[in-house]
Amino acid sequence: MHDELLPALAFLLVGLLLVVMTLTSSFIARVPLSSAILYLAVGVGIGPSGLGLLQLDPLRHAPLLERLTEIAVLISLFTVGLKLELPLRDRRWRIPLQLATGSMLLTVGAIAVVGVGLLQLPWGAAVLLGAILAPTDPVLASDVQVSDPGDRDRLRFGLTGEGGLNDGAAFPLVMLGLGWLSLHDLGDAGRRWWTVDLLWAVLGGLAIGYALGALVGRAILYLRIRRREALGPDEFMVLGLIALSYGVALLCQAYGFLAVFAAGLALRRVAAQPSGHAPATQRDSAGAPPEARVSGYLMESVERFNAQLERIAEVAVVLVVGALLATVEFGAEVLWFVPLLLGVIRPLSVYAGLWGAPVQRNQRRLIAWFGIRGIGSVYYLMYAITHGLPPALAQRLLSLTLAVVVASMVVHGVSVTPLMRRYEQRKRGKAAEG
Numbered sequence: 001m002h003d004e005l006l007p008a009l010a011f012l013l014v015g016l017l018l019v020v021m022t023l024t025s026s027f028i029a030r031v032p033l034s035s036a037i038l039y040l041a042v043g044v045g046i047g048p049s050g051l052g053l054l055q056l057d058p059l060r061h062a063p064l065l066e067r068l069t070e071i072a073v074l075i076s077l078f079t080v081g082l083k084l085e086l087p088l089r090d091r092r093w094r095i096p097l098q099l100a101t102g103s104m105l106l107t108v109g110a111i112a113v114v115g116v117g118l119l120q121l122p123w124g125a126a127v128l129l130g131a132i133l134a135p136t137d138p139v140l141a142s143d144v145q146v147s148d149p150g151d152r153d154r155l156r157f158g159l160t161g162e163g164g165l166n167d168g169a170a171f172p173l174v175m176l177g178l179g180w181l182s183l184h185d186l187g188d189a190g191r192r193w194w195t196v197d198l199l200w201a202v203l204g205g206l207a208i209g210y211a212l213g214a215l216v217g218r219a220i221l222y223l224r225i226r227r228r229e230a231l232g233p234d235e236f237m238v239l240g241l242i243a244l245s246y247g248v249a250l251l252c253q254a255y256g257f258l259a260v261f262a263a264g265l266a267l268r269r270v271a272a273q274p275s276g277h278a279p280a281t282q283r284d285s286a287g288a289p290p291e292a293r294v295s296g297y298l299m300e301s302v303e304r305f306n307a308q309l310e311r312i313a314e315v316a317v318v319l320v321v322g323a324l325l326a327t328v329e330f331g332a333e334v335l336w337f338v339p340l341l342l343g344v345i346r347p348l349s350v351y352a353g354l355w356g357a358p359v360q361r362n363q364r365r366l367i368a369w370f371g372i373r374g375i376g377s378v379y380y381l382m383y384a385i386t387h388g389l390p391p392a393l394a395q396r397l398l399s400l401t402l403a404v405v406v407a408s409m410v411v412h413g414v415s416v417t418p419l420m421r422r423y424e425q426r427k428r429g430k431a432a433e434g
Contacts, residue, residue, distance in 0.1 A: 009051070009053060013042070013045075013046060013051075013053070014315075014319075017038075017039070017042055017315070018315065033413065033414065033417075034143065034409070034412075034413030034414075034416060034417075035314075036314065036318050036374075036409045036413055037409060037410060037413045037414070039314070039315055039318035039319055039322070040318050040319075040321065040322045040406065040409055040410075041322065042319060042322065043318060043319035043320065043321060043322020043323045043325075044322040044323070044325055044326070045322075046319070046322075046323060047322060047323030047324070047325065047326050048323070048326040048327065049325070049326035054319065054320070054323040055323075056320065056323055056324060056327065057327060058324055058327055058328070058382075058385070058394075058398055059385060059391060059394060059395075062382045062385040062386050063382075063386050065320065065378070065382045066379065066382035066383055066385075066386055068316065068317060068320065069317055069375050069376075069378050069379035069382060070379055071313060072310075072313035072314065072316070072317045072375050072379075073138070073167060073257065073375055073376050073379055074242055074246060074256070074257070074260050075242070075306065075309045075310050075313050076138040076163075076310050076313070076375070077138055077164055077167060077168075077257055077260045077261040077264065078238070078241075078242050078260050078261070078263065078264040078306060079138070079264065079303075079306045079307065079310050080138045080145070080160055080161075080163055080164035080261060080264065081164055081213075081260070081261045081262065081263065081264020081265035081266075081267070081268065082264045082265075082267065082268045082302065082303055082306065083145060083146045083147075083160055083268070084146070084157070084160060084161060084164070084265055084268065085268055085269070085272050086152070086157065091358050092152070092154055092157055092158075092358065093161070094356075094357050094358065095154060095157065095158035095161065095162075095354065095357050095358070095359060095367075096157070096158050096159075096160070096161025096162045096164070096165055097161075097165070098353050098354055098355075098357050099136075099158060099161075099162040099165075099166065099350065099353060099354065099367070100161070100162050100165035100166040100169045101169065101353075102352070102353035102354075102355075103162075103349045103350050103352070103353025103354065104134045104135070104166050104169060104170065104349075104353075105353075106348075106349035106352055106353055107130065107133075107134040107345055107346060107349040108127065108130035108131055108134045108170075108173050109130065110130075110345045110348075110349065111126070111129055111130035111133060111134070111341065111345060112126040112127045112129070112130045113126075114126075114337070114340065114345075115127075115129050115130065118333075119333060119337070119400075121393075121396075122180075122181070123180055124177050124178070124179070124180030124181035124182075125177065125181060125393055125397070126177075127173060127176055127177035127180060128174060128177025128178060128181065128384060128397070129177075129397055129400060129401075130173065130177075131170050131171075131173035131174040131176070131177055131380065132170075132174070132377050132380040132381050132384070132397065132401055133341060133373060133377055133400075133401065133404055134166065134170055134173070135163075135166040135167045135169075135170045135373075135376045135377065135380075136159070136162055136163050136166060136370075136371050136372055136373065136376075137163060137167075137372045137373055137374030137375055137376050137377070137408075138160075138163035138164055138167060138376070143416045143417070143420065144156060144159050144366075144370050144372075144416060144420060145159060145160040145163065146160050153427075154358065154359050154360070154363055155359070155363040155366055155367060155423065158359065158363075158367055159367060159370055164261040164265075165258070165261065167257050167261075167376045168202070168205060168255045168256075168257035168258030168259075168261060169202065169258070170376075170380065171197075171201065171202075171255050171257065172193070172197050172198040172201065172202065174380050174383065174384065175193065175197045176193060176197070177384075178384060178387055178389075179193060181389070183384075183387050183388045183389065184387070196253060200253065200254065201253060201254045201255045202254075202255060202258060204249070204252055204253075204254035204255075205249045205254035205255035205256065205257070205258035205259040205262070206258050206259070206262045207262075208245065208248055208249045208252060208254055208259045208262075209245040209249065209258060209259030209260060209261065209262030209263040209265075209266070210262040210263065210265065210266040211266070212241065212244055212245045212248065212259075212263055212266075213241065213245065213262060213263030213264065213265065213266030213267045213270070214266040214267075214269070214270055216237065216240075216241050216244075216263075216267065217266065217267045217270030217271060218270055220237065221270070221271075235301075235305045237302070238302050238305055238306055238309075241263055241267065242260055242263070244263075245259040245260050245262075245263040246259060246260050267302070313375075314375075317375050317378070318409070321378065321402065321405060321406070324402060325402060325406065328395070328398055328399050328402055329395070329399060330399045330402075330403055331396075331399060333400070334399060334400060334403035337400060337403070337404075338403050338404050338407045341404060342371065342373075342404070342407065342408060342411065346368060346369075346371035347368035347369065350364070350367055350368040350371070351364065351368060354367070362423065362426070366419060366420075366423060369412075369415070369419070370412060370416070371408075372408050372409075372412045373404050373405050373408040374405055374408065374409065377401055377404070377405055378401065378402075378405060381394075381397060381398060381401045384397070
């Protein structure tokens with residue numbers, strides 16, 4: 001009888017969680033407490049250490065966990081791309097580009113050195129650990145990202161762009177670590193890694209995604225405006241474009257994460273640049289051409305649906321992370337490794353990587369602090385496990401990764417509201433003085 005009640009109890013608790021979070025969302029936004037912390041606590045409660053409603057083995061269920069986290073990251077990357085409206089020639093693009101290249105490489109290098117020197121890991125495992133933990137998370141960092149595509153704030157734009165770029169940019173380093181562990185073919189003298197895993201997979205992923213996003217966006221506007229066709233729901237278009245860009249990129253041996261991010265970016269740019277060549281008789285009372293009306297409605301619909309998908313994915317994955325905590329044995333090494341990464345390696349890598357970037361001192365400090373780790377790191381770990389990572393090494397990387405992810409959820413979740421509120425107050429004060 002007890003086993004028969006478990007599914008009903010699980011549905012009851014998840015349903016209650018979603019209803020309560022919906023009703024209290026405005027309150028949570030005002031207090032130093034993120035929704036991810038509450039989801040995490042519920043995940044612990046329904047996991048093996050609590051009610052036992054969610055039983056997962058991170059090694060045996062690695063393929064399932066890989067797919068779950070993969071879907072969550074894909075949805076979030078597309079959402080991030082939709083948020084970025086700045087022209088690609090704008091100087092502010094230097095911020096996320098430098099964060100996703102220079103800062104990330106410095107982070108991976110520092111973690112690798114610590115992994116070999118202090119954690120006694122082989123170089124391949126140390127580089128793999130660095131690649132797993134270097135990317136910042138686009139799923140859990142919504143509180144510090146741009147909420148309006150017209151937002152030009154360098155702090156929010158930089159963190160948003162970094163979350164979109166470095167989840168895919170870390171893939172070459174993951175493959176390098178797997179290669180040094182003899183779990184991936186790097187080619188003679190690393191030639192395959194340089195040409196395929198690095199150059200082609202990165203550039204090809206961005207190009208494929210951007211081309212498909214622009215093509216689909218222009219096709220929608222053309223059919224709705226020029227041909228006056230009644231198309232299907234925009235929600236289908238979102239899911240279709242995500243799946244299309246991801247699938248084509250994978251078939252072409254390019255990185256699907258970068259393709260999905262670029263598809264969202266291209267769709268936003270197509271919608272933001274209507275031609276405006278409509279006759280005066282087709283313009284509305286405010287003088288806006290039909291392209292502007294249709295693209296505005298399209299983006300509003302797409303953003304609303306994507307935000308809902310992202311929230312659902314966040315709930316599912318964070319619940320799973322909470323449940324996984326009971327299955328991992330955390331060693332004493334996490335007590336010094338986690339603060340070293342979040343409090344030393346990330347800030348120093350950001351300060352060095354942002355050399356010469358157009359950011360103010362207080363913005364640089366906040367960017368250095370908000371290196372939120374989360375779902376992307378769990379995905380890369382599960383990807384490595386499904387590609388043959390030895391069980392003993394997998395368990396060790398699992399403990400380090402989950403410790404960092406949980407600590408990041410807590411410390412960044414608690415600090416984001418007061419720090420961002422103070423930042424906005426200072427910005428308004430300077431604007432009033434100017």
